Amino acid sequence: MTQVYNFSSGPAVLPREVMLAAQAEFTDWHGSGMSVMEMSHRGREFTQIITEAEADLRKLLGVPSGYKILFMQGGAHFQFAMLPLNLTQPDDTIDFVDTGHWSRIAIKEARRYAKVHLAAVGDGSGIPAEADWQRSKGAAYLHYCSNETIGGVEFPFIPQSDVPLVCDMSSNILSRPLDVSRFGLIYGGAQKNIGPSGLTLVIVRDDLLGHARSETPTMLDYQIHAAADSLYNTPPTYAIYIAGLVFKWLLDRGGLVAMEQQNIEKASMLYETLDASGFYSCPVERPYRSRMNVPFRLADERLDDAFLEGAKARGLLQLKGHRSVGGMRASIYNAMPVEGVKALCDYLRDFVRTHG
Amino acid sequence: MTQVYNFSSGPAVLPREVMLAAQAEFTDWHGSGMSVMEMSHRGREFTQIITEAEADLRKLLGVPSGYKILFMQGGAHFQFAMLPLNLTQPDDTIDFVDTGHWSRIAIKEARRYAKVHLAAVGDGSGIPAEADWQRSKGAAYLHYCSNETIGGVEFPFIPQSDVPLVCDMSSNILSRPLDVSRFGLIYGGAQKNIGPSGLTLVIVRDDLLGHARSETPTMLDYQIHAAADSLYNTPPTYAIYIAGLVFKWLLDRGGLVAMEQQNIEKASMLYETLDASGFYSCPVERPYRSRMNVPFRLADERLDDAFLEGAKARGLLQLKGHRSVGGMRASIYNAMPVEGVKALCDYLRDFVRTHG
Numbered sequence: 001m002t003q004v005y006n007f008s009s010g011p012a013v014l015p016r017e018v019m020l021a022a023q024a025e026f027t028d029w030h031g032s033g034m035s036v037m038e039m040s041h042r043g044r045e046f047t048q049i050i051t052e053a054e055a056d057l058r059k060l061l062g063v064p065s066g067y068k069i070l071f072m073q074g075g076a077h078f079q080f081a082m083l084p085l086n087l088t089q090p091d092d093t094i095d096f097v098d099t100g101h102w103s104r105i106a107i108k109e110a111r112r113y114a115k116v117h118l119a120a121v122g123d124g125s126g127i128p129a130e131a132d133w134q135r136s137k138g139a140a141y142l143h144y145c146s147n148e149t150i151g152g153v154e155f156p157f158i159p160q161s162d163v164p165l166v167c168d169m170s171s172n173i174l175s176r177p178l179d180v181s182r183f184g185l186i187y188g189g190a191q192k193n194i195g196p197s198g199l200t201l202v203i204v205r206d207d208l209l210g211h212a213r214s215e216t217p218t219m220l221d222y223q224i225h226a227a228a229d230s231l232y233n234t235p236p237t238y239a240i241y242i243a244g245l246v247f248k249w250l251l252d253r254g255g256l257v258a259m260e261q262q263n264i265e266k267a268s269m270l271y272e273t274l275d276a277s278g279f280y281s282c283p284v285e286r287p288y289r290s291r292m293n294v295p296f297r298l299a300d301e302r303l304d305d306a307f308l309e310g311a312k313a314r315g316l317l318q319l320k321g322h323r324s325v326g327g328m329r330a331s332i333y334n335a336m337p338v339e340g341v342k343a344l345c346d347y348l349r350d351f352v353r354t355h356g
Numbered sequence: 357m358t359q360v361y362n363f364s365s366g367p368a369v370l371p372r373e374v375m376l377a378a379q380a381e382f383t384d385w386h387g388s389g390m391s392v393m394e395m396s397h398r399g400r401e402f403t404q405i406i407t408e409a410e411a412d413l414r415k416l417l418g419v420p421s422g423y424k425i426l427f428m429q430g431g432a433h434f435q436f437a438m439l440p441l442n443l444t445q446p447d448d449t450i451d452f453v454d455t456g457h458w459s460r461i462a463i464k465e466a467r468r469y470a471k472v473h474l475a476a477v478g479d480g481s482g483i484p485a486e487a488d489w490q491r492s493k494g495a496a497y498l499h500y501c502s503n504e505t506i507g508g509v510e511f512p513f514i515p516q517s518d519v520p521l522v523c524d525m526s527s528n529i530l531s532r533p534l535d536v537s538r539f540g541l542i543y544g545g546a547q548k549n550i551g552p553s554g555l556t557l558v559i560v561r562d563d564l565l566g567h568a569r570s571e572t573p574t575m576l577d578y579q580i581h582a583a584a585d586s587l588y589n590t591p592p593t594y595a596i597y598i599a600g601l602v603f604k605w606l607l608d609r610g611g612l613v614a615m616e617q618q619n620i621e622k623a624s625m626l627y628e629t630l631d632a633s634g635f636y637s638c639p640v641e642r643p644y645r646s647r648m649n650v651p652f653r654l655a656d657e658r659l660d661d662a663f664l665e666g667a668k669a670r671g672l673l674q675l676k677g678h679r680s681v682g683g684m685r686a687s688i689y690n691a692m693p694v695e696g697v698k699a700l701c702d703y704l705r706d707f708v709r710t711h712g
Contacts, residue, residue: 003389004388004389004390006389006390006394008394008395008396008399009396010396010590011393011394011395011396011397011590011593012394013390013394014391014393014394016383019382019383019391019393020383022382023379023382023383026375026378026379026382027372027375027376027379032360033359033360033362033671033673034360034362034369034673035370035375037367037370037375037552037598038362038364038367038368038369038370039364039367040364040365040366040367040674041367041553042679043364043674073429073430073431073434073554073592074429074430074575074589075429075589075590076589077574077575077588077589078429078430078573078575080574081573081574081575081576082573085573109573109574112571113571189590191590196393196592196593196594197393197397197590197591197592197593197594198429198554198555198591198592198593198594198595199554215468215469215571217434217437217438217441217465217573217576218433218436218437218465219430219433219434219437220437220573232433233430233431233432233433234366234367234431234545234547234553234554235553235554236429236552236553236554236592236595237367237552237553237554238552238553238554238594238595239554239592239594242393315389317389317390318396318399323398
């Protein structure tokens with residue numbers, strides 16, 4: 001085994017302890033003689049797995065009663081269509097805050113089903129002051145993306161809203177405590193901070209269920225999944241099992257308060273190293289810098305290839321920025337150990353000494 | 357490890373050799389230091405995995421040029437809506453052959469988007485003779501389910517069709533050689549004969565792409581997935597990896613010709629044991645009996661619990677029939693070894709001796 005630190009933006013590194021536990025029981029879960037992958041989703045064993053996963057997630061996030069947790073498929077992309085099909089009629093208006101790439105993909109799909117109003121548009125360096133947002137009257141909901149995985153812009157606050165607040169939390173859910181009661185619906189693909197790809201988490205307030213348009217495909221109706229406790233059809237069972245192990249791992253480590261402390265420590269260390277270098281630059285203003293995804297550029301992009309090669313030689317993997325923006329990106333989700341960020345900071349300094 | 361034989365209808369048993377290989381490289385794929393679960397879906401490593409999986413599947417099934425293979429999410433349920441949204445306009449008629457539970461779920465969803473004509477309706481014991489089917493003129497396509505997982509009714513032939521033939525092969529794909537060129541579109545959830553749940557396979561003829569209705573959600577447009585080589589959004593990477601290992605396992609064992617021979621051997625042994633008992637009964641006529649899912653009843657249903665308990669004590673698991681029909685069901689997919697069926701037949705005979 002090569003010792004590596006994997007900075008992928010997703011699918012991303014999972015906690016080492018979780019992976020070793022899953023490996024040990026890969027072919028024989030709790031003496032059943034079966035892999036979790038081979039179990040009926042309606043059997044006693046898997047019922048225990050999904051029930052515990054939901055209970056642990058409720059505990060971690062303090063999900064109040066009156067909210068359903070859904071384990072779904074299709075990623076955030078699937079939600080981009082489900083949201084307007086379930087929460088609007090064609091003449092309704094949706095308010096959006098646009099802070100980057102993922103905001104805009106959600107907006108593009110929503111425009112196909114309802115009217116879209118841009119309450120605020122960021123320029124990539126941060127988030128317009130909430131006081132300046134132009135809200136429409138009687139919007140069906142307000143949608144925002146709490147952490148732009150590509151741009152590295154993260155909300156340091158939860159917006160005020162009289163209408164249901166809907167949030168794409170794919171890349172920062174479980175990275176800090178959250179007041180779920182402020183939201184109408186929260187969603188996120190699992191493959192960043194929760195578990196393997198192919199699983200999508202939805203937390204939805206009960207009053208938002210049961211309003212799907214008549215033409216909505218059955219699989220895109222939240223109420224169908226809620227009424228069946230996420231077992232309307234065969235769910236991605238193994239991904240739910242791994243997510244459940246991750247929830248237990250988080251609880252064992254003190255939950256989201258402890259996790260936030262560690263995420264602040266890791267992100268501060270990395271941004272301070274970048275800022276102190278005089279060689280690397282970050283596109284995002286300090287209050288809005290993401291604790292999860294840290295995009296940065298070298299002073300001379302002709303050194304990019306040398307940087308990536310040198311990183312790989314030290315076992316620092318998947319640091320290349322998203323193809324749409326170039327440069328570098330270090331994703332440092334919950335599962336990235338502090339040692340990994342230290343190793344990256346050492347390399348950042350060494351690279352400046354040799355190439356700066 | 358308890359030695360068990362797992363007769364689950366899905367998620368179902370996977371080949372022992374595949375599971376051991378996946379376990380060995382669970383945290384470190386080919387010296388990368390990463391689990392397949394932790395890799396970017398756009399990185400070099402996963403590109404190799406998905407490319408090989410597709411090439412191996414093409415080889416196994418002899419998929420001709422002019423067909424796309426798509427790795428998707430959402431299961432057959434997702435396809436039930438995608439098919440009419442992509443292949444019809446609201447005034448079009450779809451011809452269906454109804455041979456059981458899964459045929460009817462597909463029909464129910466299709467009725468929401470187009471006109472449905474029932475060309476033939478089975479009574480659960482078999483398939484109406486093809487000469488008696490009442491086909492409509494100018495149907496958009498003909499849909500059938502090649503193997504009814506719950507009813508145990510399997511098509512021993514491929515229907516003739518002048519219009520595109522569309523088939524739900526969830527529970528018997530890869531169990532025998534297949535002439536893909538006879539079909540417009542083939543689909544199936546992976547969790548029976550392919551791999552873990554959360555992955556859906558679609559094989560679609562090129563001319564059927566690009567016709568989605570304007571209101572179709574982006575994620576339900578086949579052309580979107582085809583144009584992006586199944587990477588429009590983050591796919592269920594780990595499930596694709598396991599499916600790829602299963603494809604290699606099948607190729608190593610002589611492909612689908614060899615697999616069909618073994619499936620005939622297993623199914624014949626089991627049906628002969630049931631028929632010879634004078635105690636168990638099968639609801640399906642011989643020519644239409646499934647090689648994959650074998651439903652049967654005891655002479656006295658008050659013995660059902662004792663039967664299941666005795667089976668479990670011998671490590672013969674998940675034999676309970678579907679909740680909608682009761683009785684028993686043994687699913688004997690490719691990954692069920694001949695020894696598992698022998699052990700089941702021994703138990704069937706012993707149970708008659710002690711309880712018959």
